[in-house]
Amino acid sequence: MEKITLGKLPNVLTARELIDIAFKRASEAATKAEGTPREVAMQKEKQRIATATTTIAEQMKKIVTDFPSFLDLPPFYRDLVEAIEGIDKLRKSLGAVGGAIKVVERIRREQLRKLKTIKNPTEAAAVRRQAYGRISSVLKKIDCHLILLKEASKKLAGLPDFYLNMPTIVIAGYPNVGKSTLLKALTGSAPKIAPYPFTTKGLQLGYFEHNHQRYQVIDTPGLLDRPLEKRNPIELQAILALKHLAKSIVFILDPSESCGYRLADQVNLLTNVRKSFPETKIFVVANKADLLNKETKEELRKVHPDILFLTATTGEGVEELKRKLI
Numbered sequence: 001m002e003k004i005t006l007g008k009l010p011n012v013l014t015a016r017e018l019i020d021i022a023f024k025r026a027s028e029a030a031t032k033a034e035g036t037p038r039e040v041a042m043q044k045e046k047q048r049i050a051t052a053t054t055t056i057a058e059q060m061k062k063i064v065t066d067f068p069s070f071l072d073l074p075p076f077y078r079d080l081v082e083a084i085e086g087i088d089k090l091r092k093s094l095g096a097v098g099g100a101i102k103v104v105e106r107i108r109r110e111q112l113r114k115l116k117t118i119k120n121p122t123e124a125a126a127v128r129r130q131a132y133g134r135i136s137s138v139l140k141k142i143d144c145h146l147i148l149l150k151e152a153s154k155k156l157a158g159l160p161d162f163y164l165n166m167p168t169i170v171i172a173g174y175p176n177v178g179k180s181t182l183l184k185a186l187t188g189s190a191p192k193i194a195p196y197p198f199t200t201k202g203l204q205l206g207y208f209e210h211n212h213q214r215y216q217v218i219d220t221p222g223l224l225d226r227p228l229e230k231r232n233p234i235e236l237q238a239i240l241a242l243k244h245l246a247k248s249i250v251f252i253l254d255p256s257e258s259c260g261y262r263l264a265d266q267v268n269l270l271t272n273v274r275k276s277f278p279e280t281k282i283f284v285v286a287n288k289a290d291l292l293n294k295e296t297k298e299e300l301r302k303v304h305p306d307i308l309f310l311t312a313t314t315g316e317g318v319e320e321l322k323r324k325l326i
């Protein structure tokens with residue numbers, strides 16, 4: 001079964017790091033030369049300038065070529081990159097790096113030409129210093145773009161690899177209702193679980209198997225009941241998993257309200273999820289059943305006849321949910 005990935009992501013260096021590497025290599029590059037003092041200086045400085053500029057241009061070319069081509073990405077990943085980083089911003093930064101490569105190559109040509117006109121070693125060193133100064137200033141100008149690409153590369157590399165064609169169940173609900181605890185109970189994976197909201201900040205995966213069929217379960221960051229345009233990049237990841245990957249949704253309610261949110265608000269979110277994904281089968285689950293009394297359960301059954309009661313922490317009700325999902 002095909003896993004979809006973003007592919008290889010580049011290790012982006014900042015301006016400072018690029019300069020350090022390039023100038024270090026350049027200083028090691030100047031090997032023995034023969035001839036008059038002028039000729040020796042000319043050869044050494046030529047090697048230094050060529051090595052510094054080539055190193056920087058090659059490193060920057062790697063950044064540009066190793067970044068995934070956004071047009072070729074599957075729609076889910078394209079939307080994910082857009083939500084997490086903004087594709088236009090990334091394109092602009094990659095464009096700035098591409099432009100800087102050309103400038104560095106021009107500096108190499110110009111300074112090497114100048115080197116041919118020097119009269120003595122002092123002048124040769126001055127030409128090399130001027131080359132270094134020009135390169136440094138070009139890199140410093142694009143440092144904000146390099147930093148943005150470095151951060152983006154790290155964030156995108158941290159995304160899990162999803163299976164495109166595996167039956168997929170997405171767990172959604174308000175923050176702190178027990179989504180990650182249910183992922184663990186369903187799949188045995190070990191997500192971070194904590195007694196406060198907004199613990200899960202990205203999509204987390206787990207798998208279970210039944211009759212040689214594997215099922216992919218995605219745990220999402222908690223959602224508040226608010227319009228799409230107000231959602232932050234973390235919440236948007238949850239929405240995108242629901243939109244692109246969910247065959248079924250497990251929507252968790254915490255009627256005990258120990259999550260810190262009113263049940264009425266949680267039910268509003270459920271209504272909105274139903275409206276947004278009318279084609280997707282939704283299993284409504286009341287978690288933290290250990291904290292609910294009989295009356296509350298009966299009230300809930302009246303409003304949501306298909307509701308399933310669960311205690312994700314002990315696993316009670318989890319097998320029944322699994323059977324229904326299968």
Ligand SMILES: Nc1nc2c(ncn2[C@@H]2O[C@H](COP(=O)(O)OP(=O)(O)OP(=O)(O)O)[C@@H](O)[C@H]2O)c(=O)[nH]1
Nearest residue numbers: 175176177178179180181194195198199200222312
């Ligand atoms: N009593 C009780 N507590 C539970 C149950 N399930 C989860 N919890 C607790 O609820 C808290 C939140 O659990 P998480 O699984 O982190 O909740 P979440 O929905 O993933 O939270 P976010 O990632 O922040 O949205 C933790 O302290 C869990 O131990 C349950 O069935 N009963």
Ligand SMILES: [Mg+2]
Nearest residue numbers: 179180199200
């Ligand atoms: Mg969580």
